[in-house]
Amino acid sequence: MAAEVVFVGAGPGDPELITLKGQKALERAERVIYAGSLVNPALLDHCRPGIPLHDSSALTLEEVVEIMVSGAKKGEYVVRLHTGDPSLYGAIQEQMDRLSQEKIPFSVIPGVSxxxxxxxxxxxxxxxxxxxxxxxxxxxxxxxxxxxxxxxxxxxxxxxxxxxxxxxxxxxxxxxxxxxxxxxxxxxxxxxxxxxxxxxxxxxxxxxxxxxxxxxxxxxxxxxxxxxxxTSPYSRSKLYDPGFSHGYRQGKAE
Structure with a gap:
């Protein structure tokens, strides 16, 4: 399996709200670092038995990066599991930049915020x-x-x-x-x-x-x-208004 770090959005909490792609990444993972203070632990049930699982809630950036880098350098497929969508208040940019400095390939799977x-x-x-x-x-x-x-x-x-x-x-x-x-x-x-x-x-x-x-x-x-x-009243959407024309439908005059 090719060495890579994948940042995965775990979704907001309900374990069924992780994306299929995110779930498949967990199933494939050889090492997982997860935000233990926020991520639903039920999501870890998708992981294969016996792989290393690291709770990042008490770790520093340097410690998290060291785990990712050491795993990737061993040829592992490493999943970094963040709550919600990792691009929102996920502090992933600094992690990705460190991985770039180490020339470790990585990718991001978005999640439900x-x-x-x-x-x-x-x-x-x-x-x-x-x-x-x-x-x-x-x-x-x-x-x-x-x-x-x-x-x-x-x-x-x-x-x-x-x-x-x-x-x-x-x-x-x-x-x-x-x-x-x-x-x-x-x-x-x-x-x-x-x-x-x-x-x-x-x-x-x-x-x-x-x-x-x-x-x-x-x-x-x-x-x-x-x-x-x-709470406020609102206008009807033009998209589904019978009198509104667009590329897929000709509007009907009243």
């Missing part, structure tokens, strides 16, 4: 005609800084649909920042552990979502969703 699992749980569409055609994915500044031009208050002024990662532990600060751009009546929701068996959904507005989060004790592993897409 928790932001989309949260929308599915709420049964809502982010991009509703005449409501919002833009979705902002962001986070509150913490130990990882956020560029000033991307602070929540500045982004809120767009009035677009917004999904906020890694920030529910500072829900008060999140709401305060958002209120500079959205009215207090703006719909808001928090989805805790989207797609997991203990998933929890909180619905409200910017006026009361902080109180709900504090009452329920949600402190991590949650998506904050904000915008009129959560």
């Amino acid at each position: 928790s932001v989309f699992a949260a929308a599915a749980a709420l049964e809502r569409e982010f991009t509703l005609p005449a409501v919002s055609q833009t979705l902002i994915l962001t986070r509150l500044a913490g130990r990882t800084p956020v560029p000033e031009k991307e602070n929540l208050a500045a982004l809120a002024r767009h009035g677009a649909s917004m999904a906020i990662f890694l920030s529910v532990q500072e829900i008060g600060q999140v709401v305060e920042s958002l209120r500079s751009g959205y009215p207090a009546s703006t719909p808001a929701a928090v989805v805790y552990k989207a797609s997991w068996p203990d998933q929890k959904i909180l619905r409200g507005t910017l006026a009361d979502i902080e109180e709900q989060v504090q009452r329920e004790g949600v402190r991590k592993t949650a998506q904050i969703l904000v915008g009129d897409f959560l």
